[in-house]
Amino acid sequence: MILAIDSSQSSGSIALKSGDRVVYSANFDIKITHSETLMPAIDHAITFCGAAKKDLEAVYICNGPGSFTGLRIGLATAKGIAFGLNIPLYAFSSLQLCALPATGLGKNILGCIDAKMKEVYFALYSTDFQELIAPQVISPAELAKLDMGEFILCGSASPIMEPLLTASGAKFYPMNALLQIPNAAGLFMLGEFFPAQNTPRNIADLEPLYLRESTAQIRSKNQA
Amino acid sequence: MILAIDSSQSSGSIALKSGDRVVYSANFDIKITHSETLMPAIDHAITFCGAAKKDLEAVYICNGPGSFTGLRIGLATAKGIAFGLNIPLYAFSSLQLCALPATGLGKNILGCIDAKMKEVYFALYSTDFQELIAPQVISPAELAKLDMGEFILCGSASPIMEPLLTASGAKFYPMNALLQIPNAAGLFMLGEFFPAQNTPRNIADLEPLYLRESTAQIRSKNQA
Numbered sequence: 073m074i075l076a077i078d079s080s081q082s083s084g085s086i087a088l089k090s091g092d093r094v095v096y097s098a099n100f101d102i103k104i105t106h107s108e109t110l111m112p113a114i115d116h117a118i119t120f121c122g123a124a125k126k127d128l129e130a131v132y133i134c135n136g137p138g139s140f141t142g143l144r145i146g147l148a149t150a151k152g153i154a155f156g157l158n159i160p161l162y163a164f165s166s167l168q169l170c171a172l173p174a175t176g177l178g179k180n181i182l183g184c185i186d187a188k189m190k191e192v193y194f195a196l197y198s199t200d201f202q203e204l205i206a207p208q209v210i211s212p213a214e215l216a217k218l219d220m221g222e223f224i225l226c227g228s229a230s231p232i233m234e235p236l237l238t239a240s241g242a243k244f245y246p247m248n249a250l251l252q253i254p255n256a257a258g259l260f261m262l263g264e265f266f267p268a269q270n271t272p273r274n275i276a277d278l279e280p281l282y283l284r285e286s287t288a289q290i291r292s293k294n295q296a
Numbered sequence: 297m298i299l300a301i302d303s304s305q306s307s308g309s310i311a312l313k314s315g316d317r318v319v320y321s322a323n324f325d326i327k328i329t330h331s332e333t334l335m336p337a338i339d340h341a342i343t344f345c346g347a348a349k350k351d352l353e354a355v356y357i358c359n360g361p362g363s364f365t366g367l368r369i370g371l372a373t374a375k376g377i378a379f380g381l382n383i384p385l386y387a388f389s390s391l392q393l394c395a396l397p398a399t400g401l402g403k404n405i406l407g408c409i410d411a412k413m414k415e416v417y418f419a420l421y422s423t424d425f426q427e428l429i430a431p432q433v434i435s436p437a438e439l440a441k442l443d444m445g446e447f448i449l450c451g452s453a454s455p456i457m458e459p460l461l462t463a464s465g466a467k468f469y470p471m472n473a474l475l476q477i478p479n480a481a482g483l484f485m486l487g488e489f490f491p492a493q494n495t496p497r498n499i500a501d502l503e504p505l506y507l508r509e510s511t512a513q514i515r516s517k518n519q520a
Contacts, residue, residue, distance in 0.1 A: 094323075094474075095324065095326050096326065098321065098323075099318075099322075100319065100345070101317060101319050101320075102319050102344070102346065104346075109344075112344070116340055116344070120324065120333075120336070120337070122328075172472060172474060173471075173472050173474060173475055176470060176471075177401060177403075177469045178469055245400055245402055247397075248396060248398075248399055248485070249485070250396060250397060250481060250485055251397055253318060253321070253481070257323075257474060257477070258474050261472070261473070
């Protein structure tokens with residue numbers, strides 16, 4: 073059984089896969105910190121499925137970009153479980169995760185996540201999930217100016233981007249709002265889509281993918 | 297807080313909405329009957345969200361088409377909760393639920409659900425979710441012959457339909473397999489998409505939408 077965790081955004085998600093089947097997935101957005109929800113949610117999921125901790129064979133984690141604190145909590149939880157049970161840890165991108173539902177539909181895919189501080193994280197993919205623009209952080213106004221062809225708009229920053237893209241005359245289709253809720257079960261599919269990425273990560277060295285420095289780091293530098 | 301339940305297929309799902317936000321959703325496919333999973337899952341979800349039964353204001357149920365037993369269990373559970381708490385019950389179609397993620401992407405949508413016995417339930421929708429072909433039950437081979445324009449293929453019968461549609465030369469795009477897992481949170485959106493359907497149902501009279509008779513009913517008639 074494989075455990076997947078995504079706490080890169082305000083809505084957290086966990087999932088369990090047994091054999092080739094997703095047997096459980098849950099999403100929660102209950103305005104308390106991931107550090108209070110993740111472990112109880114994981115514990116419940118394993119018990120609900122009639123399994124035990126010892127049945128876990130690997131942990132998949134979404135390592136960003138996204139919320140600084142959310143990523144730290146998710147990564148710490150995933151590392152702890154992988155370390156404790158002596159099982160491998162795999163890491164995948166939150167931008168790939170949010171773009172995944174729109175693959176195979178014949179259009180490019182803009183995955184974008186609210187980075188706060190008037191910025192968004194984004195990447196552009198082709199319909200067969202090739203990276204056309206690599207992950208980066210940008211202002212919504214700058215992003216709306218890029219030529220991205222005809223594309224499907226995905227991810228938590230969609231409500232921010234939609235009016236700007238409409239104003240810029242972009243040819244795009246917003247993905248149904250239901251799919252803006254992250255689903256950790258997608259991490260299992262990313263492992264199949266990107267075999268090259270699908271290698272165990274060193275538990276000690278694995279860092280969140282931030283794409284920019286945290287507010288605390290910037291403030292600290294400015295004071296130095 | 298509103299509770300949504302979908303047990304119309306082998307993978308069950310529940311969701312909770314508070315205000316305008318989906319605060320919790322879960323999917324489970326653990327090969328034991330919905331009668332053993334639904335109530336514990338609902339109980340856990342309410343507690344996990346720091347709420348109580350008395351906070352429930354309405355129940356949304358997916359009333360088919362789908363598994364005969366699954367629908368009976370889901371409907372009985374939903375009716376029991378609505379009756380017990382004296383709150384309204386709303387019912388929506390499983391075909392609308394599976395087609396929902398593909399709305400707004402500029403193509404027709406074929407929602408299809410495995411009806412077993414070598415048949416599928418299906419309906420065809422436009423990109424803005426107008427019904428182009430009303431829900432019916434049909435053989436996969438007959439369905440593959442229909443002229444449905446350019447469409448996105450959704451629902452649990454997608455793996456059955458994909459090779460037949462390819463062979464018939466249909467112009468279609470299969471929705472990502474991740475989205476073939478039913479998500480009860482979609483029921484909240486169906487209520488917004490279809491205000492005319494969004495009326496409380498009479499708890500005593502609400503019947504599952506079967507589209508055909510059960511094996512037991514057919515057998516009983518043949519023996520009469």
